[in-house]
Amino acid sequence: MQEVLADWFAQTARDLPWRAPDRSPWGVLVSEVMAQQTPVARVAPLWTAWMERWPTPSDVASAPTADVLRAWGTLGYPRRALRLQECARAIMERHDGTVPEDEPSLLALPGVGTYTAAAVVAFAFGRRSVVVDTNVRRVLARTLGGDALPAPSLTSAEMARAASVVPSDDADAATWAASSMELGAVVCTARAPRCDACPVSWACAWRAAGYPPDEHGARRKTQAWAGTDRQVRGKVMAVLREAHGQVGSGQAGNGQEAHGRVARSQVALVWPDAAQLDRCVAGLIEDGLVEQTGDELHLPG
DNA sequence: AACTCGGGGGG
DNA sequence: CCCCCAGAGTT
Structure with missing residues (x-):
């Protein structure tokens, strides 16, 4: 299944700007923070303008915070923009302006949590890590768990299952992270999965079980918005x-x-x-x- | 574990 | 109109 997904990814991957060969580790980190709870399609154009204006941690660190917040525009959760600037300043102070390559150091940076630290390790440095975002959770819940959707919040059992299937080789692990995320984002979507176009539908436990409905769907409460x-x-x-x-x-x-x-x-x-x-x-x-x-x-x- | 924290595009 | 999106930090 991982080999099939690797081939599928190599052929059909979206050409997101932070996947360009000349991208920097800092660019990858910026993209991950911007994509926290914001669809990547909406992040892409803004990321390009942002990186053109502030290519390095040094540039972001010295920029007026008002400019940073304005450049963040309508991405949402503007505290992320604040933390991203704090992150740039922390990288200047603790790491001499260079994005650290080890997960603990990444985790210690403002705005960088479990997912983002793992994502930077895999996507910026090509090293093995356990990358579990909302897409990977759903792909694993369906293919391995036979469930329609994962639980409302990430569980330790889920992380353990995700870790158990990450290839040991660095490059293979990074490819698995990218391809499993891509599958969840493009094919194995939450709303209307395109199982007819799925390269691994033959291996999907959810499909084999006849697409049973979401177990904990009733408990899933939507975020209030109006008047909040x-x-x-x-x-x-x-x-x-x-x-x-x-x-x-x-x-x-x-x-x-x-x-x-x-x-x-x-x-x-x-x-x-x-x-x-x-x-x-x-x-x-x-x-x-x-x-x-x-x-x-x-x-x- | 439960809350808070934006905004928009797809079904 | 409803749902969900490459989550993180605080309580």
Whole structure:
């Protein structure tokens, strides 16, 4: 199955920009952080612009945080952008500006967790690691477990099963990581799997069992969105991003101040519940995503 | 283990 | 309109 997937990957892999031969380890790390909970199709164009502007950890480390947050655009979870800059600075201080190659050192970096550390080891350095993202979880749950979907959260048993099937050879392990992820992203999808186009459908336990339905589907609760703090935070960040982008645009008198500063009275227009808005702004300031000067809010830096 | 944290595109 | 997306950090 791993050999078949390796061939399939070699022939059909998406030409994502961070898979280009001239990509850097730092570029791979940036792509992984950007792709945390954000579809890669939406990451790709932004990654290219980002890497052109800030090619190295040194460039990101010295950039104004406001520029970093604005460049992050609408990727979502902007705290990731903050951590990515902290990560760049940590690499400057701890590793002389070079992305470390060992998993423990990677794990110690801001914004780098179990998945991202393993992914950088495999994709940036071609070394063996246990790469388990949402795609790999689903592929293994179906092919090996015979289940429609994995459990809501990653279990230790799942990690153990994933580790047990990673090839011992470095190059083979890296290829397995890339191809199993690609299969989950392109063919073995959550919603409407394309089993007719799957190169390993002959080996799939879920298919062999007659596609039994998801066991714990009832417990799977969807993330709330409308009216939540996350939505309000997003609206506030959007206003501050746009204000920052209009510095020097010559559009005076539209209620937005110079230097990307926006009066709190203007920010208040994005949400009717004043108490909730205040709470969210306080949270954004607490997170380091927003700063307040006098009666005005702005991005940090 | 349970929460929080954005935003958008596909079915 | 609902669901899910190359997760991480905090409590």
